[in-house]
Amino acid sequence: MGQLIAVELIYRGVFQKTLAKNITRGIVLAAHNEGKLGISFGRYGDSPERNGIPAKSFAIVANDEETLQAGMAQYEPKQVDVTVVLDDTLSKGAESWAWYGLQPVHHALKPGHTLIVISLEDAPTLLQSIHRRDEPYKLGVLKGVTSFSGMWVYKDDHTDVRVLGAIAKALPELVGLKAVEQFITDKLKNSLKVRSAQTAFERFESIEVKPGQGNPDELPQFELLKWEDMREGVSIKGQPQGGPYADPVTKQVGGFRPARNGLFKKYSTRTQRPVVNFATCTKCTLCWLNCPDASFDVTPDKTYDANLEACCGCGICEDVCPVKNCITMVNESRFHDNNSQWEAFKKDHDAYLKWLEKTIESGQPEPNRAYGFRYRGQYKEQVPEAIAIAEKG
Amino acid sequence: MATITLPVEEKREVQEQEALITGAEAIAIACKLADVDVVTAYPIRPYDTVMQYMSQLVADGEMDCEFIVAEGEHSQFEIVKHASVCGARVFCGSSGVGWMYAMEALTVTPALRVPMVAMVGNRALDDPGAFGVEHNDALAVRDLGWLLTWVDSAQEALDTALIAYRVAEDRRMFVPLALSCDGAFLTHSQALVKIPSAEQVNKFLPRYERGELLLHPDNVISVAPQANEDWVMEIRRQNYRVTERACDVIREVYADFEKRFGRKYGNPFFEEFMTQDAEVVLLGMGTMSTPVKVAVRKLREEGKKVGFVRLRWFRPFAGPEIAHCLERFQAIGVIDRDFSFGSPNLSGVVATELRSAMYTGASTRPPVLDFICGLGGREVTVPDVEAITQSVFEAAKGKAQPLTQWIGLRG
Numbered sequence: 001m002g003q004l005i006a007v008e009l010i011y012r013g014v015f016q017k018t019l020a021k022n023i024t025r026g027i028v029l030a031a032h033n034e035g036k037l038g039i040s041f042g043r044y045g046d047s048p049e050r051n052g053i054p055a056k057s058f059a060i061v062a063n064d065e066e067t068l069q070a071g072m073a074q075y076e077p078k079q080v081d082v083t084v085v086l087d088d089t090l091s092k093g094a095e096s097w098a099w100y101g102l103q104p105v106h107h108a109l110k111p112g113h114t115l116i117v118i119s120l121e122d123a124p125t126l127l128q129s130i131h132r133r134d135e136p137y138k139l140g141v142l143k144g145v146t147s148f149s150g151m152w153v154y155k156d157d158h159t160d161v162r163v164l165g166a167i168a169k170a171l172p173e174l175v176g177l178k179a180v181e182q183f184i185t186d187k188l189k190n191s192l193k194v195r196s197a198q199t200a201f202e203r204f205e206s207i208e209v210k211p212g213q214g215n216p217d218e219l220p221q222f223e224l225l226k227w228e229d230m231r232e233g234v235s236i237k238g239q240p241q242g243g244p245y246a247d248p249v250t251k252q253v254g255g256f257r258p259a260r261n262g263l264f265k266k267y268s269t270r271t272q273r274p275v276v277n278f279a280t281c282t283k284c285t286l287c288w289l290n291c292p293d294a295s296f297d298v299t300p301d302k303t304y305d306a307n308l309e310a311c312c313g314c315g316i317c318e319d320v321c322p323v324k325n326c327i328t329m330v331n332e333s334r335f336h337d338n339n340s341q342w343e344a345f346k347k348d349h350d351a352y353l354k355w356l357e358k359t360i361e362s363g364q365p366e367p368n369r370a371y372g373f374r375y376r377g378q379y380k381e382q383v384p385e386a387i388a389i390a391e392k393g
Numbered sequence: 394m395a396t397i398t399l400p401v402e403e404k405r406e407v408q409e410q411e412a413l414i415t416g417a418e419a420i421a422i423a424c425k426l427a428d429v430d431v432v433t434a435y436p437i438r439p440y441d442t443v444m445q446y447m448s449q450l451v452a453d454g455e456m457d458c459e460f461i462v463a464e465g466e467h468s469q470f471e472i473v474k475h476a477s478v479c480g481a482r483v484f485c486g487s488s489g490v491g492w493m494y495a496m497e498a499l500t501v502t503p504a505l506r507v508p509m510v511a512m513v514g515n516r517a518l519d520d521p522g523a524f525g526v527e528h529n530d531a532l533a534v535r536d537l538g539w540l541l542t543w544v545d546s547a548q549e550a551l552d553t554a555l556i557a558y559r560v561a562e563d564r565r566m567f568v569p570l571a572l573s574c575d576g577a578f579l580t581h582s583q584a585l586v587k588i589p590s591a592e593q594v595n596k597f598l599p600r601y602e603r604g605e606l607l608l609h610p611d612n613v614i615s616v617a618p619q620a621n622e623d624w625v626m627e628i629r630r631q632n633y634r635v636t637e638r639a640c641d642v643i644r645e646v647y648a649d650f651e652k653r654f655g656r657k658y659g660n661p662f663f664e665e666f667m668t669q670d671a672e673v674v675l676l677g678m679g680t681m682s683t684p685v686k687v688a689v690r691k692l693r694e695e696g697k698k699v700g701f702v703r704l705r706w707f708r709p710f711a712g713p714e715i716a717h718c719l720e721r722f723q724a725i726g727v728i729d730r731d732f733s734f735g736s737p738n739l740s741g742v743v744a745t746e747l748r749s750a751m752y753t754g755a756s757t758r759p760p761v762l763d764f765i766c767g768l769g770g771r772e773v774t775v776p777d778v779e780a781i782t783q784s785v786f787e788a789a790k791g792k793a794q795p796l797t798q799w800i801g802l803r804g
Binding site for chain 2: 096100
């Protein structure tokens with residue numbers, strides 16, 4: 001059997017659907033320029049995609065038909081030679097809506113192979129979010145703003161070809177830069193894109209990640225039940241009601257925290273999170289009422305604390321909050337844990353409010369990073385900006 | 394219209410009443426005796442007769458249930474599905490294309506383990522629009538986990554309706570059950586039927602207890618979520634387990650029925666008629682049994698050793714038992730009141746299933762001929778059956794016969 005190479009792309013469902021498809025198609029077509037054969041496909045379990053919910057797309061490339069068939073004879077590659085993460089907020093893990101559990105982004109990456117993340121952050125910062133593992137691997141950051149090029153709008157900021165350039169560097173046995181250039185010239189017919197791919201190739205670097213290095217959080221473990229142990233009637237036991245809980249300082253018990261599914265976390269869908277100013281909260285209940293995922297805990301103070309294990313980051317709470325800057329959505333890449341904001345506030349009011357101010361400020365360079373776009377033409381405006389960043393490297 | 398209204402005191406004394414009623418009325422009375430909680434209705438002939446009679450029982454204050462007239466068959470079956478998950482004993486039904494219109498709701502009930510009892514007043518599928526009997530409507534659910542039974546008299550309709558609740562609501566089962574009644578011949582003709590007392594029925598039919606599968610505020614569960622490929626096969630296997638158990642449960646229930654009501658059905662899965670010394674045998678389902686039995690008697694008088702096997706249960710298909718019963722005959726003629734266009738040998742559904750059962754279950758290989766007959770409510774006549782028997786005897790003698798023949802067809 002010849003050489004079989006698999007590439008996995010992790011992306012935001014719907015918002016990056018077209019981008020992901022273009023990249024995996026580009027890999028196959030570029031490798032074909034070197035005489036290789038391949039297929040490109042999205043994970044069927046992710047379809048129909050849901051807004052922002054992590055999804056996967058794959059490319060499988062081989063030197064000959066028989067080897068390719070061996071790669072096609074499975075639902076999705078169990079081991080991949082390179083993994084690309086198209087949005088750095090996915091570093092915290094990927095949980096498909098069809099639910100295969102919350103998986104680390106290097107879930108399928110072969111030991112010693114490269115994980116590529118598109119981010120403005122550096123590798124050590126990303127490693128605060130990327131879970132540790134027992135085998136070593138390489139982590140390379142492709143500098144850039146997350147590109148949301150999905151079903152409705154395609155923001156052509158060269159992310160597609162920059163990823164191809166980086167892959168040519170990280171895994172030359174898959175495809176060389178020349179074949180990538182030829183693909184761009186023949187199929188995309190854009191010389192500026194050829195340059196973007198070359199620049200990405202030249203500047204792409206990766207660091208060695210040692211076993212055990214990274215986010216120490218343990219991901220929830222589970223076992224798929226045998227048919228005889230499963231409940232009958234396609235039914236699932238409901239969650240208990242939940243109940244009051246204790247103030248970490250005064251130990252006073254009150255409020256209400258709904259019980260939640262311990263295995264289905266949902267937070268990997270989030271690209272932004274609400275940060276709450278408990279000092280200005282008027283306890284109006286609107287965030288709690290309008291949250292589509294019941295992700296607010298009612299604190300013993302009767303304020304509302306976004307539970308960050310359950311929050312999808314939709315931003316509705318920010319929209320409905322009548323108090324200026326009481327709830328602010330901030331880019332998720334600024335955060336590396338899901339700890340309770342209210343507990344931090346209770347432990348030290350002043351420190352929390354200082355942190356809040358700083359967080360909102362530092363999180364604001366891309367205030368419109370949220371899903372979709374807020375006015376017509378916004379993406380068009382952002383393209384030159386993104387290309388400038390790309391060219392700077 | 395027969396009435397079974399009796400003063401309460403008198404009811405206790407009287408064990409059994411006799412009434413002249415149709416098969417549909419017999420089922421309505423069985424539902425009253427079973428104290429059904431929720432009934433949904435939508436008119437389509439010939440099923441509508443059961444609905445009419447039941448609404449009269451409700452209006453007369455004889456039957457206490459939620460009688461809901463739905464806006465179509467799909468809703469009809471959805472409503473009882475939900476009611477059943479909430480612990481209600483339910484009854485529903487339809488005919489022909491009405492049954493097909495409910496198909497999405499029919500499809501989901503076995504996996505959700507809903508012990509719904511439905512009456513199918515068998516009717517030809519459109520087009521052409523026709524009211525007469527054909528079995529393809531009920532047979533459309535044969536692969537989905539439904540239990541399917543055919544009856545041939547009003548008495549059997551009443552008894553089988555009671556048996557149906559006991560079988561479907563057995564905790565080992567919890568699957569929907571369709572009680573098929575041939576349009577016109579059974580649904581619209583009246584016969585003398587013995588009606589058991591409510592006390593007898595109460596002893597035979599325990600309450601429907603859904604246990605941990607009950608959808609209730611005190612038992613918080615989520616039913617029918619979306620699932621990926623990690624779960625579907627296991628769920629199908631659970632329904633397969635039901636089919637593994639079905640024959641045993643049905644046998645148990647018939648035995649108890651005989652004990653309590655005194656009416657004997659013998660082998661629950663099929664009825665044998667003049668088979669003991671028969672050389673060849675005919676096989677079919679439903680009310681065709683009447684002309685076939687008449688023809689068999691006539692042929693016997695002429696010295697022709699033919700018998701008849703009437704299949705009662707199509708799902709479960711008691712394959713080994715049926716094969717064992719039939720392997721002793723020299724040839725078998727199946728009369729299919731249905732079609733399965735494009736099937737192996739272009740035969741009907743029953744013949745195709747029977748050949749499959751014989752292939753694995755029988756020690757001999759008698760020829761199994763198929764006769765498509767009586768479609769769209771056309772009469773299965775005594776001369777038809779004579780012609781069929783003639784061909785089966787030819788096959789028994791080793792003379793090649795077509796595997797599928799259309800009988801009673803013009804031209």
